[in-house]
Amino acid sequence: MRAEQDEAALLLDGLHFDTLLRALAAGRGYDAALRDPPGRQGWSDSVPGSLGFGQLEVKVDQLARLLAMNRAQPGARVAILAPLGPEAIVSILASLRAGLSPMLLPLHGNERELLRLIEASDAVMAIGVGRVGTLRPLLMLRELAVRAFGTRFVGGFGEMVPDGIAPLDLLMASATLHPLPETAERVAFQVVDATTLAGPLSVSERDVLGKALEISRLLKPMASSRIVTTLVGGDLAALASGPAMALLTGVELLPLGLFNLGDLQACIEGGRNVHLVLPGAMEPALAHSRLAGHPALASLVFVHRPAGNRTVPAIDRPDIAIVDVDVASAAEISVSRR
Numbered sequence: 001m002r003a004e005q006d007e008a009a010l011l012l013d014g015l016h017f018d019t020l021l022r023a024l025a026a027g028r029g030y031d032a033a034l035r036d037p038p039g040r041q042g043w044s045d046s047v048p049g050s051l052g053f054g055q056l057e058v059k060v061d062q063l064a065r066l067l068a069m070n071r072a073q074p075g076a077r078v079a080i081l082a083p084l085g086p087e088a089i090v091s092i093l094a095s096l097r098a099g100l101s102p103m104l105l106p107l108h109g110n111e112r113e114l115l116r117l118i119e120a121s122d123a124v125m126a127i128g129v130g131r132v133g134t135l136r137p138l139l140m141l142r143e144l145a146v147r148a149f150g151t152r153f154v155g156g157f158g159e160m161v162p163d164g165i166a167p168l169d170l171l172m173a174s175a176t177l178h179p180l181p182e183t184a185e186r187v188a189f190q191v192v193d194a195t196t197l198a199g200p201l202s203v204s205e206r207d208v209l210g211k212a213l214e215i216s217r218l219l220k221p222m223a224s225s226r227i228v229t230t231l232v233g234g235d236l237a238a239l240a241s242g243p244a245m246a247l248l249t250g251v252e253l254l255p256l257g258l259f260n261l262g263d264l265q266a267c268i269e270g271g272r273n274v275h276l277v278l279p280g281a282m283e284p285a286l287a288h289s290r291l292a293g294h295p296a297l298a299s300l301v302f303v304h305r306p307a308g309n310r311t312v313p314a315i316d317r318p319d320i321a322i323v324d325v326d327v328a329s330a331a332e333i334s335v336s337r338r
Contacts, residue, residue, distance in 0.1 A: 011213065016186050016205045017093055020247040021057055028223075029054030032252045034086045035226075037263040043133045044257070046158060051086060053250075056093075062172035063094035069178050070125060070153050074099045075187045077121040077200075079151070081105045081114070081128040081137040083232040083257040087157040089243050091127045092189075092234075096205070099183035100125070103190035103200050104234020107132060111140065113197050118148045121190055121200045126151055127168070130158040133258060138165055193330040194233040195305055201331040203236050211236060212244035214335045218323050219299040221245075221275050226252040228267045229277035230259050235330035237303045241277045251275070265291060273298035280304035280311060280324070287313045301325060 024033070033056045036048035051059065067078065078095040080102055082088040088104060095102035103121050105114055118126070126145055128137035138156040142164055145151040155166040189208060190200035221227065227246050231238040232255075246253035254267050268274050273296060278286065280302040286292050292315055299321040304310070315322060322338045 012206055012209055015209060017096055017209075017244075017247060021053070021060065021093060024053040024247065024250055025057035028250060029057075031223075031250075033246070034089060035252060035254045036086065037254065037256045037260070038266045039260050039263045040085075040257060044129065044131055044158075045160065049086075056090070059090050059172065060093040060097060062175055063090055063168065064097035064180055065178040066155075066168070066172055066175035067094060067098045067100060067125060067153075068180055069175060072100060072124045074181065074183055075101055076125070077101045077103055077123040077190060079103050079105055079118050079121065079123040079126040079141075080234070081107065081126065081141055082157075083107065083129075083132060083255065084229070084234060084238055084242060085255045085257045087127075087129050088234070089253075089255075092243070096187065097180065099181050099187060101187045101190055101202075103192065106192055106194060106197055106233060107135060107137070109197055111143065114140065115144050115147055117192060117197070117200060118144055118151060122150050123148070124150055125153040125155070127155045128157075130156060130160045130162075138162055141165070189234075189239065191235045191239070191330040192233075194235055194238075199330055201329070203239075203331045207331075208236060208239050208244045209248060211240035211333060211335060212248045215241055215301065215323060215325070216245050216249050218335070218337045219245075219275050219301070219321050221249050221251045221298070222273065223250050225273040225275060225298055226254055226267075226270070227275045227277065228254045228256070228264070230256045230264065230282070231277055231279065231303060232257060232259075235327070237325050237327050237333045240333070241301050241303065241325060268294055268296050270296075272296065275299045275301065277301040277303065280309065283315060284311050284313055287315050292317070299323065303327060 035050040161167040188202040192199035229242040
């Protein structure tokens with residue numbers, strides 16, 4: 001056990017999201033990095049698409065330079081109101097590259113709760129998407145920015161960006177010549193508990209990548225497989241089992257954004273081995289469905305809240321890896337294989 005910890009420490013030394021993405025863009029630029037679920041247009045008005053590692057690198061760099069134009073202090077906070085999909089992942093990676101600290105806000109929080117989180121974090125920027133089902137995150141962010149004194153920039157992805165909000169898709173390309181700040185130290189993530197909305201709490205890149213390494217060692221994903229995650233929040237469990245594991249292993253990530261059984265089935269039927277990440281509470285429903293025995297499933301990751309809370313019936317698949325991620329808090333998790 002000690003030898004494994006020492007080996008993990010050596011692997012993580014000097015490793016961060018920028019180095020991973022740049023290496024993947026250079027070596028596998030045309031391979032898919034992120035893919036939208038088939039039914040995305042129905043809940044977001046955006047046509048489903050995909051980003052290769054090279055395209056992801058370009059978008060991250062463009063947004064990082066646009067954010068840097070605001071000349072915020074190193075480590076300043078950026079609030080993000082979006083599902084853990086392509087826009088949120090680009091925003092997270094761009095914030096880190098610009099020396100800023102990203103915080104993914106819980107979509108289900110009400111205006112008062114979100115305002116508290118923004119003010120507690122002293123967020124100077126906010127980024128969102130136009131629609132998530134019946135929610136209008138950009139309208140919410142515009143209202144919150146008026147009330148939160150420190151938030152001086154609000155940007156939105158998509159074509160339907162309300163007045164008073166910067167249209168990021170149009171502005172990003174024009175920011176390519178703006179220099180990025182030189183940062184001596186990597187900044188931390190800010191995470192929020194998905195159930196209690198406690199936080200924000202700081203989590204380092206090393207913590208996120210360390211947990212992603214633990215999970216990936218148990219799953220052993222191949223580059224030809226894909227990770228399908230149904231987690232939409234931005235706590236340590238969601239970050240480690242989704243975008244961090246995808247960048248660490250070079251595996252395509254397909255975040256559902258909003259859970260839909262039809263979308264999930266389509267993702268599993270895509271012809272690749274699938275590493276499926278689900279909330280632990282969904283295990284009984286999966287056990288009762290035909291998807292539980294699907295041959296494309298290479299592994300299952302169940303994220304439990306709170307720690308030790310198990311539900312029955314459990315999945316019985318001795319032929320695949322089943323990993324439990326117990327959540328003590330938004331910033332503290334433990335990983336184990338059944």
